[in-house]
Amino acid sequence: MIDTHSHIYGPEFDEDRDAVVARAKEAGVEQILLPNINADTIAPMLDLCGRYPNYCLPMMGLHPEDVHEDFQEVLDGMWQEVSLPSRPYIAIGEVGLDFYWDATYRRQQLDAFEQQVRWARDLGLPLVIHSRNAHRELMGVMERYRSDGLKGIFHCFGGTVAEAHELLSFEGFVLGIGGVLTYKKSSLAGVLSEAVPLERVVLETDSPYLAPVPYRGKRNESAYVAQTMKRLSEVYGRSLSEVENVTTKTAKRLFGLL
Ligand SMILES: [Zn+2]
Numbered sequence: 001m002i003d004t005h006s007h008i009y010g011p012e013f014d015e016d017r018d019a020v021v022a023r024a025k026e027a028g029v030e031q032i033l034l035p036n037i038n039a040d041t042i043a044p045m046l047d048l049c050g051r052y053p054n055y056c057l058p059m060m061g062l063h064p065e066d067v068h069e070d071f072q073e074v075l076d077g078m079w080q081e082v083s084l085p086s087r088p089y090i091a092i093g094e095v096g097l098d099f100y101w102d103a104t105y106r107r108q109q110l111d112a113f114e115q116q117v118r119w120a121r122d123l124g125l126p127l128v129i130h131s132r133n134a135h136r137e138l139m140g141v142m143e144r145y146r147s148d149g150l151k152g153i154f155h156c157f158g159g160t161v162a163e164a165h166e167l168l169s170f171e172g173f174v175l176g177i178g179g180v181l182t183y184k185k186s187s188l189a190g191v192l193s194e195a196v197p198l199e200r201v202v203l204e205t206d207s208p209y210l211a212p213v214p215y216r217g218k219r220n221e222s223a224y225v226a227q228t229m230k231r232l233s234e235v236y237g238r239s240l241s242e243v244e245n246v247t248t249k250t251a252k253r254l255f256g257l258l
């Protein structure tokens with residue numbers, strides 16, 4: 001298993017981060033991929049990757065909820081780091097659009113997202129995309145780069161069948177599936193079995209958020225990706241080892257980890 005989306009460098013894990021990584025290894029997690037959030041999270045993220053080389057791997061990006069007035073300055077700094085030939089970053093993420101809580105910086109979010117899409121294109125790196133209450137706008141940006149060979153993950157997918165079809169029409173992209181799949185009231189299982197081949201799915205936790213059942217409401221951690229995999233195996237009617245092999249291979253291919 002690969003946890004393709006985990007923020008275990010965050011302060012929620014300051015007390016027991018090594019134990020969290022140890023539990024992930026014990027649960028069979030082969031690698032943990034870390035999307036960046038803002039300028040302040042880069043140092044703790046790289047620190048964790050330094051402690052667990054080739055196990056914890058960093059991405060570079062500015063999260064849409066962290067796009068404020070100063071976003072251009074922040075992006076310029078990030079570009080300096082990510083454009084270095086010796087960069088450790090395996091992807092551009094976490095980037096995207098989020099108009100759920102607050103659309104004050106809507107214009108800036110769109111601008112920041114599109115700049116980072118171009119980074120991914122120009123550097124040949126995958127994108128890890130966050131989108132909430134912004135499907136139309138997301139498709140609007142993506143459409144302009146449809147023929148540019150982009151690849152990546154639409155992280156925390158929770159949309160409809162029609163949205164799944166639209167997202168998967170971008171051939172280099174897969175859907176990131178996490179704890180929400182295990183929630184009783186979620187319609188995600190039905191959408192996946194109807195519209196999404198297992199080959200277009202990767203596992204993620206989004207730790208510390210969205211812990212799967214039976215840990216729902218608690219702090220999420222990478223080891224819990226096993227719960228989501230179990231549910232995925234039920235949804236697709238395929239064995240655990242098959243689901244593990246398929247999703248791991250997809251993630252490794254996407255991030256160049258083969
Ligand atoms: Zn995230």
